[in-house]
Amino acid sequence: MSLALNLFHATELEAHTLGEGALRGAELASMLASGTGDIKERLKRLLADPAGQRALFASLRAFAPNLATDKTLITAYPCNGTVIVSRADDVREVLDRQDDFEVVYEPKMRKITGGVNFFLGMQDDADYQRDTSIMRLAAQRGDVADIVVPQAREAARQIITHHSKTIDLPQVLTTVVPALMVQRYFGIDTASVEDLREWATAMFWYLFVDLQGDPDIEKKALDCAARCLVAIDAAIAKAEANADGPVTVLKRAIALRDAGTGGFEGSGIRNNMIGLVIGAIPTISKACVQALDGLLDRPDVLARTQAAAASSDEHAVGCAVFEALRFNPVNPVIYRRAARDCEIASGTTHACRVKKDTMVLASNLSAMFDPAAVDDPDAFRMDRPWNVYMLWGYGLHRCFGDVINRGIIPALLTPLLAGTPLARAGGDAGHPDKVTPFPQHFTVMR
């Protein structure tokens, strides 16, 4: 890879950052030197491994905090060149500067809905503010404690009761509970759990993970989108015909529309509901799998977390689970495109000029390990302040489901963790599979 490095002089680095970088540089070199295959294969393996990613970002934070290359790494969206941003302050700066660094998802969002944009694909404009305001009235924060968490807790408890010994987590638990949330709380009860997880996974993969624009991935996602939109239309018709029964996001959106006070018109409800469906299932499942994988790697932490689960302390379970996710988050990087020529970290020694249309990869994983922002970042600690965690974005487009995630993930994992010591199944089955970007199998034993 020919890199036009934006390196700055080592003597200008803070001593502790340089120390960390040098240490991790050595770690990185030894990771690259070991194993089989040529350097490209070794680098690929290293980047697929969260420990390798952390070592790489530590070196970048120290030696090239804003690494610019004329190579275009993301070809699924129009752009030209790449900057990788690794320091916490700079990651926040990029994600805060909506006018300079725009979200790119609009064309794919329009393909998913068959024409209309969804708010994650919008810049900070009137449409964004209107759509998110309506959706915040339809999906209210208090629902998490009143509806989402109790439903998830009960669903997980029942699943665990029926799978007491060996559990293939994504198949049986971690995709099922969020899909049930989509049916029962969102109100899309016209599709099966199996269909919802297949559709949401295909669409999420297309929108956020397929950075090279693979036509097969697009085709599958658009087929799934068409089927999902039919199911959502059927759920809307069903809810319109019968407004009684438990509260759902869909029923609230319909009531807002019918009140004539500025709710969604036309296909607005449908297009916003599909946006929520896409975000909810593969993400929560992958987060649960990666968090558990991290706990299983740390037997002492696992034992403490299981003790907390045994006393139904979901808060303590959450502290362990979110810390495990810090080491291996679902999205290690958030990407934006420069809307104009501009500069990151102006006035510092590592200021970086960014040309219009450059794709800027802001690493939330790296930000969560930046010693300038996080105390003792390499230590696994369960008492970290919540604002250390950048697990689902930052700034304007921070995940719409952030409060849901914080509640549902511990609620669905606690029944699994409460009980006999958890262990991996033997062989490959006991590790999350990597056949797709979303683990399909990961078997544990109780």
Ligand code: HEM
């Ligand atoms: C652990 C689970 C989840 C993860 C890791 C996750 C990750 C993310 C990330 C990284 C973003 C920001 C994308 C960007 O700035 O480019 C985001 C935004 C979003 N997420 Fe999530 N998400 C999760 C769960 C959910 C759930 C449960 C929902 C539905 C309730 C959801 C709906 C959304 C929506 C609608 C946005 C766009 C927000 C906006 O543009 O203002 N996500 N998510």
